[in-house]
Amino acid sequence: MLRSSIAKKAVVAVTGLLMFGFVIGHMVGNLQIFLGRETINKYAEFLHSMPELLWVVRFSLLAAVALHIGFTVWLYRENRASRPQRYVMERTTRASTASRSMILSGLLVLSFLVYHLLHFTVQVTNPDYQQYYEHEGRPVTLVRYEPPAQIGPGQAEADAVAASEAAADTPAEDGIATEAAAAIREIPADSVGAEARREYRRDVYRMVILGFRSPLISLAYIVSMVLLGLHLSHGAGAMFQTLGLTSPKYRKAMFLLGPVAATVIVIGNVSIPLVILLDHWTGIGLFDI
Structure with a gap:
């Protein structure tokens, strides 16, 4: 069944939709950093009160990313193999450019996701985060x-x-x-x-603030979010079309949804490291650790 290009595109679309929903939910949760220590730490405490479910979600997300990239590469290689002889006059079409950029951006986003887990979740890169708590x-x-x-x-x-x-x-x-x-x-x-x-609660607020005060870490997150936005802006329309969620009447609006949603996601996610870093450099004092 998976030998069919339609089935492969369906896998790419379904995994893309799952990741699309996760990215939006993750962004909304992370934006609570602007509401202060109590709000973001309470949110994190709620998530960590269900560790088994939380790890199921994390591994499911990694599996979805791996399948998404794997089947995208598979489709790309099949398309290339279907026309092994290059054209006399090489013309790069919009679709092929989008395909190549999506594969590259997808691999880079996967690398970022692994680093993100090592940084804030498993805390391998910054083991001192394991000491940060809040009490009363x-x-x-x-x-x-x-x-x-x-x-x-x-x-x-x-x-x-x-x-x-x-x-x-x-x-x-x-x-x-x-x-x-x-x-x-x-x-x-x-x-x-x-x-x-x-009675001690993990101080996620302090962890995020101190983490993004590093220019290198903030830059890595900002670049990764821009790449994620490019990936979503190219793929969202194709995703909805593959899943049959478009109709002739709303086709144009559905294809605009990708770039609009990608812009919102990029602005929301980038605002966190950018504002924290600027606050640290200017000394305004928006964040009290």
């Missing part, structure tokens, strides 16, 4: 603490907590907290029991 509305850092040999473990942990609390309550000289004197308490992770740990 205040950011805290649960750190591993090795007490000196001559001091008892209990006293050492108490001293570490007392010192961090004192630093947190000490204002900066100009009355405005700076990053260096920021007030983020460091608490020995071993001093927080299993029951007490439930």
